[in-house]
Amino acid sequence: MKLENKKILITGGAGFIGSHLVDKLVGMGNEIVVVDNLAAGKIEFLSNCRDKIQIENVDLGEPEALSPVLEGSDVVVHLAANPMVNIGDDETRLHIDSNIMLTFNLLECMRKNDVSTLAFASTSTVYGEPTEVPTPETYGPLIPLSLYAASKLSCEAMISAYCYIYGMRTVMYRFANVIGPRSTHGVIFDFVNKLKANPNALEILGREPGTRKSYIHIADCVGGIVHAFENSQERVGIFNVGSEDSIDVRTIADIVCKELNLKDVNYKWTGGVDDGRGWKGDVKTMLLDIDKLKGLGWRPLHNSSEAVGLTAKELAKG
Numbered sequence: 001m002k003l004e005n006k007k008i009l010i011t012g013g014a015g016f017i018g019s020h021l022v023d024k025l026v027g028m029g030n031e032i033v034v035v036d037n038l039a040a041g042k043i044e045f046l047s048n049c050r051d052k053i054q055i056e057n058v059d060l061g062e063p064e065a066l067s068p069v070l071e072g073s074d075v076v077v078h079l080a081a082n083p084m085v086n087i088g089d090d091e092t093r094l095h096i097d098s099n100i101m102l103t104f105n106l107l108e109c110m111r112k113n114d115v116s117t118l119a120f121a122s123t124s125t126v127y128g129e130p131t132e133v134p135t136p137e138t139y140g141p142l143i144p145l146s147l148y149a150a151s152k153l154s155c156e157a158m159i160s161a162y163c164y165i166y167g168m169r170t171v172m173y174r175f176a177n178v179i180g181p182r183s184t185h186g187v188i189f190d191f192v193n194k195l196k197a198n199p200n201a202l203e204i205l206g207r208e209p210g211t212r213k214s215y216i217h218i219a220d221c222v223g224g225i226v227h228a229f230e231n232s233q234e235r236v237g238i239f240n241v242g243s244e245d246s247i248d249v250r251t252i253a254d255i256v257c258k259e260l261n262l263k264d265v266n267y268k269w270t271g272g273v274d275d276g277r278g279w280k281g282d283v284k285t286m287l288l289d290i291d292k293l294k295g296l297g298w299r300p301l302h303n304s305s306e307a308v309g310l311t312a313k314e315l316a317k318g
């Protein structure tokens with residue numbers, strides 16, 4: 001389905017990925033409804049197209065408020081979630097409530113309002129620590145290491161079941177680490193802010209040289225979201241969206257320092273947990289096989305290092 005002249009509801013549309021996707025889809029001539037409770041999202045992220053879109057401050061935890069807004073949508077893009085992997089021991093319900101239950105509420109609302117097409121933001125963390133790297137979408141069994149990953153995998157399973165039982169169609173994206181302007185969490189965001197506060201020293205979670213993962217710039221990510229959606233022919237289409245390489249945390253720190261024109265910064269590694277991970281549930285190595293999406297004609301324009309460099313520059317300005 002082409003994303004032109006469609007009515008598209010985007011949950012979490014005022015967040016990092018969501019606001020960039022809104023910019024892109026408005027530019028493609030779509031009517032956009034943003035549903036966001038502004039827990040993490042910000043209205044100013046939507047300033048490029050504020051007068052062209054409908055913004056609804058609705059919590060997906062309240063389905064009765066969602067239903068009238070959803071009515072008449074051609075497509076729903078579901079990005080609203082709590083995206084934090086690193087949570088405390090007293091927060092074990094967090095991802096059940098904010099990811100699994102919100103997705104269930106949305107699916108029920110879609111079913112009752114005859115809205116049948118859903119794009120969903122899943123994550124590379126559903127693969128856990130795969131033995132096959134780069135990891136293709138067909139890899140299994142999926143053994144998540146974190147409650148965040150477990151919640152996203154649960155959502156994937158539930159969405160798949162709704163598609164088969166209720167005639168819906170979905171495209172689900174397993175994103176690598178998405179980075180760029182307007183991000184409000186993650187390693188680059190963390191480093192830039194720490195270095196702004198203290199340009200002489202940088203605390204780094206984990207053990208040197210840190211985890212090794214793939215990073216994708218938001219511009220590439222948004223292009224991948226649209227391309228997979230428009231070209232997938234499957235009832236349940238699952239796509240990895242990442243760049244073609246990976247880098248370690250030490251290299252990220254070096255790139256960020258270079259972009260901020262800082263020399264001789266004293267790196268202070270915390271040592272981490274569970275064999276040098278940044279936190280419990282952190283994945284040590286992640287690189288996605290993106291051949292499936294490339295086979296549909298999509299290519300990321302930036303590799304991981306370029307994406308990190310661009311992001312550091314963009315965040316340093318902000």
Ligand SMILES: NC(=O)c1ccc[n+]([C@@H]2O[C@H](COP(=O)([O-])OP(=O)(O)OC[C@H]3O[C@@H](n4cnc5c(N)ncnc54)[C@H](O)[C@@H]3O)[C@@H](O)[C@H]2O)c1
Nearest residue numbers: 012015016017036037039040041059060080081121175178
């Ligand atoms: N950023 C990444 O690297 C990455 C990687 C893999 C997957 N994802 C997924 O992509 C999606 C977007 O991530 P992001 O980085 O833009 O995060 P984000 O926190 O910037 O965006 C999430 C948005 O959802 C909204 N939201 C949260 N709970 C809500 C609720 N109950 N009702 C309505 N709105 C609610 C927040 O206010 C926020 O605007 C998430 O589902 C995340 O799990 C992100």
